[in-house]
Each structure stands twice: as C-alpha cells, then as structure tokens.
Amino acid sequence: MTIHTCPACLRSIQSKDSGKLICSVCDGHWHGVCAAPQPADLQPTTIQSWACQKCVASKKAEASAPADIESARFKAIMDQFAVLNNTLTAKIDTLSALVESQNETIKECVNDIACLRSDNEKLKIKISTIENRISAVSQPEELQYEILERVKRQKNVIAIGLTETSNDDFEAKRLINHIIADADKSVVSTYRLGKQTTNGKPRLLRITFDSNEHALMILKNAKSMPKNDFLGVYLKSDNTPAQSKYLADLKKDLQFRTQNGEKNLTIKYRNNVPRIVPLPTSKRTRDEESSPRSSTKRKQSKQDELLNGERREPTE
The missing domain is CATH 3.30.40.10 (Zinc/RING finger domain, C3HC4 (zinc finger))
Structure with a gap:
C-alpha cells in the first residue's frame, strides 16, 4: 500500500x-x-x-506564455519591417536623385541636339552655296560666258512696274529724263522681258544704254525719280541668273540665321559680291565721317550696291 x-x-x-x-x-x-x-x-x-496551487500557477504561466511569445514575434516582425522600410526609403531617395540627374542630362542632350540641328542647317546652306559657286565655275566655257554676260548687262537697267504702251521707248526715255536731264540720248534700246500677261501687270522693261557709266548714273540718281508721275516704278541692275540665284540663297541664309537668334546682320556688297556682314555696333565719329578715305569708301560701296541691284528694288 x-x-x-x-x-x-x-x-x-x-x-x-x-x-x-x-x-x-x-x-x-x-x-x-x-x-x-x-x-x-x-x-x-x-x-x-x-x-494544487503550484499546478494552477503553472497553468497560468503556460497560458500567458503564448501571448508574450506572439507579442515578441510581432515586435520582431515590426522591427524588421521598420528596417526594410528605411532601406527602401533610402533606395527610393537614391533612385529619385538618379532620375533627376538623368532628366537634367536628357534636357542638356535635347538642347545639344537642337543646336546641332541648327548648325547642320547652317552647314547645309553653306554647302549649297559653295556647290553653286563650284558649279558656276566648273566649266571654263560657262565661266567665260558668265563673265561676258555680266559685262554686257552692266549697260542695262531693269524698270519694274512701268506701264506697258505701244511706244515703250518713249516711256523709258521720259522716265530717264526725269532722273537726269537729256539722259535719254544715251538710251540704245528697250525690251520687255517675258510673255505678256492677262492680269494687266506690266512686264519688266530692260533699258540698254550706250555705256555702263550711263547705266550706273541712272541707278545712282534713281531716288530723284518723281513719285507722282511714276508711282510704283523701281529700277535695279540687270543681274544674270547665277547672280540672282546666289543673292536669293544668301537671303535665305540671312533669314535662317536671324530666326535662330543671330542679330544685327545684313547683306552688303564687297567687290561687287554680296555677303552677310554684321551691322556696325557704334556710330562713326565725325573725323571718320569727314575723312577723305571714309568718303571714298562710301562712294565705292554705293557703286557696288548699284551694280548689283541693291538700290530701289521692290520687296516681293
């Protein structure tokens, strides 16, 4: 027992x-x-x-132990989440900074591409101009013909907007006499250019003089032509097709450069050749204006402009 x-x-x-x-x-x-x-x-x-009391206390301890374990586990998980969140936040900040840097780089690249496109267009125009020059002198015969044609046309003046009549010689001489008295004696012939139109717009009238000096004098004094008697009439030099094409290409180049931000540019004639040059940034001093050398340069510049049709040309 x-x-x-x-x-x-x-x-x-x-x-x-x-x-x-x-x-x-x-x-x-x-x-x-x-x-x-x-x-x-x-x-x-x-x-x-x-x-017994011991077993009751043990049961209570066992009952509370799982809750403590779950709480500890939950806290550990939350701590892990906090660490992970901090890590992800740091990585997101790093990636955001990298994206911002890439955006700035992309903007710079876009600006560079725009500049390159602009420079490329300028180069295309310059290459086209150079090709035109090369093609114009590629054959000796063509070059010789161009020179002779320019020399021959120096005796001509083109009248724009002069009303067509049955006697163009009379109208041309009347116009010339209004510019310089008795200058009609130097007129050799007149000729209408192109086919006759049906809209009433007068064709260009080519007036040929006995010398290029007389033609130059008429162009030089074209401003004295009375506005009332010859409203809408303009005079210009007789350019060859090559001269006209070169001048048209030059005007396109000037327009393109102006639209792309270049300022204070104009077309001036140097040695009878039109070129794009910058406008003067300051006025000349009185000494420069009154010096004989400056006066000679101005006269030569005016003659160059007259020979190449820069004066009194209408805007088309």
Missing part, C-alpha cells in the same frame, strides 16, 4: 482518509485542511478537477 505525504504539513496521508484531495494535474495528495486553494464546493466533479 502506497503512503503519500502531504506537501503542506509533510505528514502521511492514510489511503482511507476521506478528506484528502488529489491534484488532477500532478496527482499529488493533500490533506483537505492543508490543500490550497480550497475547492469551491464538495461536488464530486469539483473534487475530481481540483488542482
């Missing part, structure tokens, strides 16, 4: 002791008066499910 000892009083418990309590958890035997906690009642089910 097994003898049990009460953990509270350390005395033996008789097997026949009806007041003893047996822990349903650890199977420990207790005197009824020594047991703690005391059962709520003496019902058989209560007595059978009774547990």
Whole structure:
C-alpha cells in the first residue's frame, strides 16, 4: 500500500482518509485542511478537477506564455519591417536623385541636339552655296560666258512696274529724263522681258544704254525719280541668273540665321559680291565721317550696291 505525504504539513496521508484531495494535474495528495486553494464546493466533479496551487500557477504561466511569445514575434516582425522600410526609403531617395540627374542630362542632350540641328542647317546652306559657286565655275566655257554676260548687262537697267504702251521707248526715255536731264540720248534700246500677261501687270522693261557709266548714273540718281508721275516704278541692275540665284540663297541664309537668334546682320556688297556682314555696333565719329578715305569708301560701296541691284528694288 502506497503512503503519500502531504506537501503542506509533510505528514502521511492514510489511503482511507476521506478528506484528502488529489491534484488532477500532478496527482499529488493533500490533506483537505492543508490543500490550497480550497475547492469551491464538495461536488464530486469539483473534487475530481481540483488542482494544487503550484499546478494552477503553472497553468497560468503556460497560458500567458503564448501571448508574450506572439507579442515578441510581432515586435520582431515590426522591427524588421521598420528596417526594410528605411532601406527602401533610402533606395527610393537614391533612385529619385538618379532620375533627376538623368532628366537634367536628357534636357542638356535635347538642347545639344537642337543646336546641332541648327548648325547642320547652317552647314547645309553653306554647302549649297559653295556647290553653286563650284558649279558656276566648273566649266571654263560657262565661266567665260558668265563673265561676258555680266559685262554686257552692266549697260542695262531693269524698270519694274512701268506701264506697258505701244511706244515703250518713249516711256523709258521720259522716265530717264526725269532722273537726269537729256539722259535719254544715251538710251540704245528697250525690251520687255517675258510673255505678256492677262492680269494687266506690266512686264519688266530692260533699258540698254550706250555705256555702263550711263547705266550706273541712272541707278545712282534713281531716288530723284518723281513719285507722282511714276508711282510704283523701281529700277535695279540687270543681274544674270547665277547672280540672282546666289543673292536669293544668301537671303535665305540671312533669314535662317536671324530666326535662330543671330542679330544685327545684313547683306552688303564687297567687290561687287554680296555677303552677310554684321551691322556696325557704334556710330562713326565725325573725323571718320569727314575723312577723305571714309568718303571714298562710301562712294565705292554705293557703286557696288548699284551694280548689283541693291538700290530701289521692290520687296516681293
């Protein structure tokens, strides 16, 4: 027969002791008066499910342990999320800075491409101009013909807007005499250029003089032509097709450069050749204006303009 000892009083418990309590958890035997906690009642089910104080405390500890573990796990997970969030935020900031830098680089590249396109267009125009020059002198025969044609045309003056009549010679001489008295004696011939139009617009009238000096004098004094008698009439020099094409290409180049930001540019004649040059940035001093050398240069410049049709040309 097994003898049990009460953990509270350390005395033996008789097997026949009806007041003893047996822990349903650890199977420990207790005197009824020594047991703690005391059962709520003496019902058989209560007595059978009774547990000693040690086992009750152990159950409470076990019950609270999972909650503490879950809380610790949750805290650890949140800490990991915080570290991950900080890492991702740092990477996002780095990527944002990189994207911003790339955007600036792209903007610079776009600006560079625009500049390159502009420079490319300028080069195309210059190459076209050079090709035209080369093609104009590629054949000695063509060059010789061009020179002779220019020399021959120096005696001509082109009248624009002069009304067509049955006697163009009379109208041309009347126009010339209004510019320089008795200059009609130097007129050799007149000729209408192109086919006759049906819209009433007068064709160009070529007036040929006996010398290029007379033609130059008429162009030089064209401003003295009376406005009332010859309204809408203009005079210009007789350029060859090559001269006209070169001047047209030069005007396109000037327009393109002006549209792309270049300012203070104009076309001036140097040695009878039109060129794009910058406008003077400051006025000349009185000494420069009154010097003989300056006066000679101005006269030569005016002659160059007259020979190449820069004066009194209408805007088309």
